Amino acid sequence: MTWTDQADTHACVLLRIGERTFALAADQVAELVAPSRIFRFPHHTQALDGVILRRGRVVPVCDLAVKLTGKRLISRRFYLIAWRQQASSKETVALPVSGECELIKADLTPAGPSDSPHVSAWLSYNGEVIEVLNLNALTPEIIPVADPTEVVPPTEVHA
Amino acid sequence: MRFESTHKSPTVRSEQIILFRCSSQLLAISSASVQEVRSVDSLAGVASEIIVPGVRTVRHALQRGDRSIYVVNVALHFGLKPSPASLIFLLRKSRVALLLDGIEKMTTMTRLQALPAAFHNDERRWYRGLTVLEQNVIPVVNPAGFLTDEEFIQLDLVTNQDRQELAALASANAPEVGLVT
Numbered sequence: 001m002t003w004t005d006q007a008d009t010h011a012c013v014l015l016r017i018g019e020r021t022f023a024l025a026a027d028q029v030a031e032l033v034a035p036s037r038i039f040r041f042p043h044h045t046q047a048l049d050g051v052i053l054r055r056g057r058v059v060p061v062c063d064l065a066v067k068l069t070g071k072r073l074i075s076r077r078f079y080l081i082a083w084r085q086q087a088s089s090k091e092t093v094a095l096p097v098s099g100e101c102e103l104i105k106a107d108l109t110p111a112g113p114s115d116s117p118h119v120s121a122w123l124s125y126n127g128e129v130i131e132v133l134n135l136n137a138l139t140p141e142i143i144p145v146a147d148p149t150e151v152v153p154p155t156e157v158h159a
Numbered sequence: 160m161r162f163e164s165t166h167k168s169p170t171v172r173s174e175q176i177i178l179f180r181c182s183s184q185l186l187a188i189s190s191a192s193v194q195e196v197r198s199v200d201s202l203a204g205v206a207s208e209i210i211v212p213g214v215r216t217v218r219h220a221l222q223r224g225d226r227s228i229y230v231v232n233v234a235l236h237f238g239l240k241p242s243p244a245s246l247i248f249l250l251r252k253s254r255v256a257l258l259l260d261g262i263e264k265m266t267t268m269t270r271l272q273a274l275p276a277a278f279h280n281d282e283r284r285w286y287r288g289l290t291v292l293e294q295n296v297i298p299v300v301n302p303a304g305f306l307t308d309e310e311f312i313q314l315d316l317v318t319n320q321d322r323q324e325l326a327a328l329a330s331a332n333a334p335e336v337g338l339v340t
Contacts, residue, residue, distance in 0.1 A: 051289070
């Protein structure tokens with residue numbers, strides 16, 4: 001294989017959502033974890049389900065199944081923790097997936113103007129044409145947050 | 160010759176919080192922002208009913224001196240299933256009181272994590288952040304996030320009108336005192 005052949009080959013992670021297979025650029029994937037308890041609290045961001053706790057940090061859970069397959073995911077076998085970046089902000093998001101993921105190398109075809117915004121490219125693998133997902137188009141916009149949030153030490157009260 | 164140690168052990172900053180329940184949801188609030196905890200019964204005769212179409216979370220107001228304190232139903236505020244409320248938190252340096260189900264416990268938090276940037280609606284105003292206690296994620300409410308300035312204006316308008324009407328009624332019913340010459 002020559003250098004020019006390798007130039008168009010990208011590492012991707014294949015993920016199953018319901019009956020369909022999608023791909024995500026490997027450099028966007030942080031880890032694949034077993035489903036843990038999801039914490040839900042009142043909010044109005046429709047795309048988000050709640051948060052999970054991963055190594056002491058909260059990670060928002062974004063279920064892509066309805067957007068991508070039109071159906072809710074019945075069983076969540078894993079959470080794929082992925083990075084998403086908008087401008088200078090970077091944040092992880094947990095994507096519920098229905099099966100194990102696979103790391104592959106494949107040639108990518110860039111998405112055309114007629115493709116949906118959630119498709120960043122296409123790849124062909126084992127005779128199947130697979131959408132490479134654009135996470136920014138599928139997940140809520142990142143709001144820049146002042147970090148870290150500090151706790152306020154208790155004030156001493158003297159009688 | 161002895162030198163005093165210049166090394167200081169890092170002190171963990173902590174904040175006292177009250178964990179409270181509303182409907183089925185556990186929430187936290189800084190105990191420093193709560194001035195008084197009262198039972199609903201103790202305020203039964205003191206609270207006056209108030210209905211402002213644009214502010215559906217407030218149904219009662221308390222009069223403290225010349226200040227009106229608005230009682231926010233926490234379940235309605237967060238869109239939770241209505242539940243029988245038993246306690247009222249009167250917030251410090253605020254004209255807001257919170258109607259809630261009950262106190263779970265008082266504890267301390269050492270770390271407050273920012274709400275993930277993916278959350279971008281009312282919740283950014285509702286919460287100061289999230290804290291992790293015994294492997295549970297608890298939202299820490301923002302005491303200033305219950306009523307907006309516009310909502311205060313609407314509520315004040317109605318309470319001032321009610322007060323003026325009451326004053327007018329009282330002066331109309333008062334016995335006339337005339338000068339007898």
